[in-house]
Amino acid sequence: MTINKITVVGAGVMGRGIAYVSALSGFQTTLVDVSGEQLKNALQEMRILADKAIARNKITESEAGHLFTNLHTSLDLASTVKDTDYVIEAVPEKRDLKKNVLETIDAHAPKHIVIASNTSTISPTELGSYTKRPEQVAAMHFFNPVHRMQLVEIVKGLETNAEAVGIIREVAERMGKETVEVNEFPGFVTSRISAMVGNEAFYMLQEGVASAEDIDKAIKLGLNYPMGPLELGDLVGLDTRLNNLKYLHETLGEKFRPAPLLEQYVKAGRLGRKTGRGVYDYTNVDERIKK
Numbered sequence: 001m002t003i004n005k006i007t008v009v010g011a012g013v014m015g016r017g018i019a020y021v022s023a024l025s026g027f028q029t030t031l032v033d034v035s036g037e038q039l040k041n042a043l044q045e046m047r048i049l050a051d052k053a054i055a056r057n058k059i060t061e062s063e064a065g066h067l068f069t070n071l072h073t074s075l076d077l078a079s080t081v082k083d084t085d086y087v088i089e090a091v092p093e094k095r096d097l098k099k100n101v102l103e104t105i106d107a108h109a110p111k112h113i114v115i116a117s118n119t120s121t122i123s124p125t126e127l128g129s130y131t132k133r134p135e136q137v138a139a140m141h142f143f144n145p146v147h148r149m150q151l152v153e154i155v156k157g158l159e160t161n162a163e164a165v166g167i168i169r170e171v172a173e174r175m176g177k178e179t180v181e182v183n184e185f186p187g188f189v190t191s192r193i194s195a196m197v198g199n200e201a202f203y204m205l206q207e208g209v210a211s212a213e214d215i216d217k218a219i220k221l222g223l224n225y226p227m228g229p230l231e232l233g234d235l236v237g238l239d240t241r242l243n244n245l246k247y248l249h250e251t252l253g254e255k256f257r258p259a260p261l262l263e264q265y266v267k268a269g270r271l272g273r274k275t276g277r278g279v280y281d282y283t284n285v286d287e288r289i290k291k
């Protein structure tokens with residue numbers, strides 16, 4: 001089956017990045033959210049991203065034109081997925097919410113299509129169990145910022161069949177991504193390591209081991225990480241990081257207990273780039289976008 005139409009559910013940090021890459025890769029792409037404001041912000045960020053890409057000769061004016069012709073937005077999930085070839089779910093990392101969204105997608109999308117979830121941690125077997133097509137459900141884990149990060153981690157659930165994995169791999173490759181196949185385990189490979197390092201950096205900040213700037217500088221220059229764990233947390237979204245840690249704490253135990261300081265930042269609404277303030281300050285929209 002040829003995939004032409006992709007629906008991306010959730011227009012947040014990841015959904016907008018996935019929709020950008022999807023539309024740029026030639027897929028008719030519809031980005032769905034419950035918030036009109038989020039859809040508006042997503043389009044604004046994609047415009048800034050495309051303009052920067054043109055200025056840096058990464059894409060041509062004509063490619064950017066096609067991107068925006070291929071891109072649509074919707075507030076109506078049920079009717080959008082009725083006419084789609086593939087769905088990528090990217091709503092917040094909360095099981096009840098994902099259950100609700102997956103049930104709606106499953107009830108309205110054509111029976112034969114694959115439903116992929118951009119979950120960072122949650123078991124694809126569990127996500128598949130929320131649908132009547134568990135053999136066509138798997139995790140398709142993108143990285144932030146989606147247009148720059150090469151990898152897609154594909155995680156099969158117990159019932160996921162080889163055909164679905166093949167379709168997910170094909171979609172990822174058409175988006176210009178490399179893939180790895182990972183066996184199901186909470187946090188897969190990347191989220192488990194990233195959550196552990198990010199949480200430890202928050203404990204160090206809380207204990208006064210060093211300033212945020214020096215923790216990040218030490219890890220970048222001393223361990224050769226491209227970004228410090230605290231600035232990466234701001235990019236990921238501290239609420240998303242906390243949700244991931246809570247799930248890993250529940251499933252893998254004490255070593256993933258979220259740092260109290262991280263919980264405090266989230267309570268204060270300091271969620272990172274997306275709200276303009278996290279560990280660091282991001283004063284304008286343009287600065288919030290990782291080019």
Ligand SMILES: NC(=O)c1ccc[n+]([C@@H]2O[C@H](COP(=O)([O-])OP(=O)(O)OC[C@H]3O[C@@H](n4cnc5c(N)ncnc54)[C@H](O)[C@@H]3O)[C@@H](O)[C@H]2O)c1
Nearest residue numbers: 010011012013014033034038090091092093119120144236
């Ligand atoms: N942020 C990251 O760096 C990152 C990286 C990889 C994977 N992920 C995963 O991607 C998923 C999304 O994370 P995010 O950081 O983009 O979250 P986010 O909070 O930035 O965005 C989520 C979006 O989903 C929308 N939404 C909420 N309920 C909805 C519904 N019922 N229907 C449609 N839209 C709805 C929200 O309005 C919001 O725009 C999570 O599973 C997360 O674990 C995140």
